[in-house]
Amino acid sequence: MHWSLSSSTTLLLTTAAIIASANEEADVSSSSSSTSSYLAVESPVWLANIKTPYDNARSLALSEEDIMVRPLDQVKNLHLSNYPSPLKAPPVDDPEVQAVIEQIDWSKVPKAPIRKATVDGELKIEETKENDPYCWWSSSLCSNPKVDYIPEDISYCPQAGDWGLNYDDGPYRVWSEDEDEKQWEEPRLYNFLVEHGKVKSTLFYIGSNVVTFPEAAQRAFSDGHTICSHTWSHPYMTTLTNEQVVSELYWTQKAMKEVVGVTPKCWRPPYGDIDDRVRAIAWLMGMRTILWDRDSNDWGLAAQSISADTVNNYFQDWIDQRVANKDNDHGHIPLQHESSNHTIMLTEKWLPELQKHFNVVSIHQCLGDTSPYWEDGPWNNMNTNDNPASSVDRHISENAPSGENQPSTEQNSGDNNANIEFNDPGNGNSLPNSRIAMGTNNKTLSKDHKKMPGTVSSNASSLLPSSHPNLLLLDSTLLLSTFFAFVLFA
Numbered sequence: 001m002h003w004s005l006s007s008s009t010t011l012l013l014t015t016a017a018i019i020a021s022a023n024e025e026a027d028v029s030s031s032s033s034s035t036s037s038y039l040a041v042e043s044p045v046w047l048a049n050i051k052t053p054y055d056n057a058r059s060l061a062l063s064e065e066d067i068m069v070r071p072l073d074q075v076k077n078l079h080l081s082n083y084p085s086p087l088k089a090p091p092v093d094d095p096e097v098q099a100v101i102e103q104i105d106w107s108k109v110p111k112a113p114i115r116k117a118t119v120d121g122e123l124k125i126e127e128t129k130e131n132d133p134y135c136w137w138s139s140s141l142c143s144n145p146k147v148d149y150i151p152e153d154i155s156y157c158p159q160a161g162d163w164g165l166n167y168d169d170g171p172y173r174v175w176s177e178d179e180d181e182k183q184w185e186e187p188r189l190y191n192f193l194v195e196h197g198k199v200k201s202t203l204f205y206i207g208s209n210v211v212t213f214p215e216a217a218q219r220a221f222s223d224g225h226t227i228c229s230h231t232w233s234h235p236y237m238t239t240l241t242n243e244q245v246v247s248e249l250y251w252t253q254k255a256m257k258e259v260v261g262v263t264p265k266c267w268r269p270p271y272g273d274i275d276d277r278v279r280a281i282a283w284l285m286g287m288r289t290i291l292w293d294r295d296s297n298d299w300g301l302a303a304q305s306i307s308a309d310t311v312n313n314y315f316q317d318w319i320d321q322r323v324a325n326k327d328n329d330h331g332h333i334p335l336q337h338e339s340s341n342h343t344i345m346l347t348e349k350w351l352p353e354l355q356k357h358f359n360v361v362s363i364h365q366c367l368g369d370t371s372p373y374w375e376d377g378p379w380n381n382m383n384t385n386d387n388p389a390s391s392v393d394r395h396i397s398e399n400a401p402s403g404e405n406q407p408s409t410e411q412n413s414g415d416n417n418a419n420i421e422f423n424d425p426g427n428g429n430s431l432p433n434s435r436i437a438m439g440t441n442n443k444t445l446s447k448d449h450k451k452m453p454g455t456v457s458s459n460a461s462s463l464l465p466s467s468h469p470n471l472l473l474l475d476s477t478l479l480l481s482t483f484f485a486f487v488l489f490a
C-alpha cells in the first residue's frame with residue numbers, strides 16, 4: 001500500500017482543514033470533516049514512503065477462530081535499521097523528523113512553556129488548577145483543552161459496566177536467558193488473554209520496544225489487540241521542545257507502521273504528562289490522547305514502592321463498588337502495565353474476576369471505535385461525536401486535590417536513589433551507535449522495570465493523580481559506558 005504523497009501534501013499546504021484519508025485500495029482521498037468543530041488533521045502523510053512488508057494494513061490480523069495460544073512467530077522481511085537508540089531521546093535534526101516538523105501547522109500549537117525537570121529528573125510542577133492556561137494534566141488533572149479545536153482527552157469508557165482493558169509500556173521483553181524470568185515476557189500475557197475469551201485490549205507501545213521486539217508487536221496485532229503510541233523513549237513530554245515532541249512521536253509512528261503495518265490514531269503520554277502544546281502536536285500528527293480513570297499503581301510493585309496487598313485492594317474495591325451498584329456513571333479505563341512479572345501476575349489474578357462483573361473489552365471497543373488506524377480512513381467518532389468522556393471535568397472538579405495535595409516532589413523524597421540495574425555491565429565498550437540496527441540488537445533494553453523511586457499518592461478512587469516519581473535522567477556518561485536497564489511506567 002502506498003499513499004499518494006503529492007496530492008495530500010498539496011492539500012495540507014492548502015488548508016489544514018482537509019482530511020486526506022489513507023485508503024488501501026485507492027490513492028489518498030480527501031474529505032472535509034465538516035461534522036466536527038475540531039481541527040481536522042491530515043493523515044500522517046509523512047509515513048507514505050515507509051516500507052511495510054504487508055500487502056495491506058490488515059494482513060497480519062487473524063480471524064477470530066484462528067486466534068490461539070501459541071509461541072511467537074519469527075519476524076519476516078523486516079529491516080529495522082536506521083532507528084534512533086532505544087529509550088534515548090531521539091535526535092531532532094534527522095531529515096525525516098525535520099520533514100514532519102515542516103508539515104505541522106505551528107500556528108495551532110499553543111505556546112505553553114517548556115516544563116522543567118528537577119535535578120533528579122522529576123517533573124517540576126509549578127501551576128495549580130486555578131492558574132492553568134494550558135490544561136496541564138500533571139498540575140491540575142485538566143483533560144479538556146483550553147483551545148476549542150483540540151478534543152478532550154479520553155479518560156473512561158462511556159458505558160457503565162465496561163472495562164476498557166489496556167496495557168502500557170510493551171511489548172514486554174526480558175533480556176535474560178534465565179528461564180524463570182524469561183517465562184514472563186510476551187507472549188505470556190497475550191496467551192493469557194486468548195485463554196480468557198480472546199479478550200481484546202488496547203496496547204500503548206513504546207516505539208523502542210516495538211523495534212526491539214517486533215515479533216511480539218506483530219503477535220498482539222494479529223490477535224486483534226489495538227495498538228496505540230506511548231512515545232519512543234518515555235519522557236515527560238511537557239519537558240521537551242516542540243521538535244523533541246515531534247521526534248518522540250514520529251519514530252514511534254514509523255516503528256508501528258513498519259512493524260505492524262498501521263498508523264495509530266491514539267496515544268498516551270507517559271506519566272499522563274500532557275498540556276495543550278503537547279496535545280496539539282500529537283493531534284496534528286494524527287493522534288488523540290487517551291488517559292485513564294483507574295490507576296492500579298501496578299508499576300510500583302516491581303519498584304517495591306507499593307505492596308501487592310494495596311494493589312489487590314484497589315481491584316477488589318473497584319469490583320465491590322460495581323457489585324454494590326455504586327458505579328453506574330460510566331465504565332472505566334484502568335492504568336496497567338505489561339512491563340514486569342508483577343504486573344502480569346496481577347492480570348492473571350484479576351482479569352477472571354473482572355470478567356465476572358464487568359464487560360471487559362478494549363478501550364476501542366468500549367468507545368465503539370472501529371477505525372483506530374489511519375489506514376482505516378479519516379477520524380470518525382473519535383472526533384465527530386461529542387466526546388464520550390465529556391463528563392470527565394465534573395469528576396475532576398469533584399475529585400481534584402486541593403493545592404496542598406497536588407503531586408509534588410516531596411511525595412517522592414527520601415527515595416531518590418535510582419537503582420539502575422545493568423544487565424550487561426561487562427559490555428561497557430560496545431557503544432550503541434546512535435543509528436544502530438535494532439532488529440537484532442538484544443542488549444540495549446532493560447529486562448524489567450526496576451526500582452522506581454517515589455511514593456504512591458493516589459488511591460483506588462479515580463482521577464486522583466498518579467504519583468510523579470522520578471524519571472531517571474541517565475547521565476550520558478553512564479549511558480555511553482554501558483548498556484542499561486531503564487525504568488518505565490505509566
Ligand SMILES: *[C@@H]1O[C@H](CO)[C@@H](O)[C@H](O)[C@H]1NC(C)=O
Binds near residue numbers: 342
Ligand atoms: C519477578 O522478577 C523479579 C526480578 O525482576 C524477581 O526477583 C522475582 O523473583 C520474580 N518473581 C517471580 C514470581 O518470578
Ligand SMILES: *[C@@H]1O[C@H](CO)[C@@H](O)[C@H](O)[C@H]1NC(C)=O
Binds near residue numbers: 175177440442
Ligand atoms: C543476542 O542475539 C544474538 C543473535 O541474535 C544471540 O546469538 C545471542 O545469544 C543473544 N544474546 C542474548 C543475551 O539474548
Ligand SMILES: *[C@@H]1O[C@H](CO)[C@@H](O)[C@H](O)[C@H]1NC(C)=O
Binds near residue numbers: 459461
Ligand atoms: C481513597 O479515597 C476515598 C475517597 O476520597 C477515601 O474515602 C478513602 O479513605 C481513600 N482510601 C485510602 C486508602 O486512602
Ligand SMILES: [Zn+2]
Binds near residue numbers: 270490
Ligand atoms: Zn508508560
